[in-house]
Amino acid sequence: MVRFRERVVERLAGYEGRLVGLARALHADPETAFGEVRAAERLGGLLEGAGFAVERGVAGLPTALTAVCGSGDLTVGVCAEYDALPGLGHACGHNVICAAGAGAAVGLSAVADELGLRVKLLGTPAEEEGGGKALMLEAGVFDDVTVAMMVHPGRADDVDPRSSTTAVARFEVVFTGRAAHAGLAPHLGVNAGDAAVVAQVAVGQLRQQLPDGYRVAGIVRHGGERTNIVPDRTVLEYEVRTPTAAELSGAKERVLNCFRGAATATGCGVEVRATQPDYLDLRNDEWLMGAYARGLAAAGREVPAPPAGPRRLGASTDMGNVTHALPAIHPHLGLAGADADPHTPRFAELAGGAAADDAVRAGALAMAFAAVELACDPQRRAHYLALRG
Incomplete structure (x- = not known):
């Protein structure tokens, strides 16, 4: 196994500048969900140059791609995210995820054929909103993948297989009423703005009755046109989070009743539309996480010892859906000296700095080394191949 690791290191050494350059280019040019045109092209171009067969627009998603190298019965999938946050850029470090994933794939390409290993990088758009991985799963893009992995930047390395995320459902709510002059004849209107207010109050009252670990959050995206017009349409976006996917539908139904009740109270119509597939809770594979560690x-x-007690993070990811379908991991990769959490302006700054450059290399090597260990372990290899049928 040592000689395979050495060849991975040697291959990555020749690509380190290009990988760091990819992370920095994405950071300087952030693109949001399903609009990651330049990011996908940069990633695809780097992998084509490394000898991968690249397919763009997979699963009917223009900014999704796959890149394949090597042959064998064992297919290791490496997920690469590259969408940014509106207004915050790469405040979740997806530029690092993308470059580390590309690095792992490139490193493994040096040993893939000898190990009977097929490397499949999956460029997965719209993790922040839209569920690119869930859509790719539904389209069968993961069907030939034996195990999958990715890394996610954070304050510190986290290799605890118990670490999880919440399940989340996101949806749009539209109230429709009837417009009227707010000063001359308000009694002739049906106020969709009132429906939005009643719904928000109802959700606020519901929160105190929800179990620990449940979360409900929302915004009013459109509240009306002018103060002198009774609003005939309001649009809200909401999300419901629960510790596990099994709890999600029941919690969502309780929240939806708040919107239905608001419509009844105000005489408005109401329509609800899911804005993305539900994200499922994360289930890390214990052996794969150990190999990654x-x-x-x-x-x-320096790999931290897992803390005592159960672990569950408040965030959500469509990688959870992947972990429900096949053995997979989603460890956190620390940015040295990080003094902020993701989804903040400070973390966006860190994701474009020297600590992020170091994380790209460490994450790429750790994933590649984990795949090498799996390929060299006949018993474990047979176990995962049997699981995937």
Whole structure:
């Protein structure tokens, strides 16, 4: 196994500048969900140059891609995210995810054929909103993948397989009423703005009755046109989070009743539309996470000991859907010296700095080393191949 690791390191050394350049280019040119045109092209171009067969527009998604190299019965899928946040840019570090994923794939290409390993990088758009991985799963893009992995930047390395995320449902609510002059004849109107207010109050009252770990959040995207017009249309966006996917539908139904009740109270019509597939809770594969942790140590990182007690993070990811379908991991990759959490302006700054450059290399090596360990372990290899049928 050592000689395979050495060849991975040697291959990555020749690509390190290009990988860091990819992360920095994405950081300087952020694109949001399903609009990651230049990011996808940069990623695809780098992998084509490394000898991968690249297919663009997979699953009917213009900014999704796959890149394949090597042959064998064991297919390791590496997920690369590259969407940014509106107004915050790469405040979730997806530029690092993308470059580290590309690095893992390129490193493995040096040993893939000898190990009977097929490497499949999956360029997955719209993680922040839209569920690119869920859509790709539904389209069968993961059907030939034996195991999958990715890394996500954060304050510190986290290789605890118990770490999880919440399930989330996101939806749009539209209230429709009847417009009228707010000063001359308000009694002739049906106020969709009132429906939005009643719904928000109802949701606020519901929150105190929800179990620990449940979350409900929302915004009013459109509240009316002018103060002198009774609003005939309002649009809200809401999300419901629960610790597990099994709890999600029941919690969502309770929240939806708040909107239905608001429509009844105000005489408005109401329509609800899901804005993305539901995200499922994350289920990390224990052995794969252990292999990743060993790979991270071999890459020169001090691997933290898992803390005592259960672990569940408040965020959500469509990688959770992947972990429900096949063995997969989603460890956190620390940005050295990070003093902020993702989804903040400060983290966006960190994701474009020297610590992010170091994380790209460490994450790429750790994932590649984990795949090498799996390929070299006949028993474990047979186990995962049997799981995937």
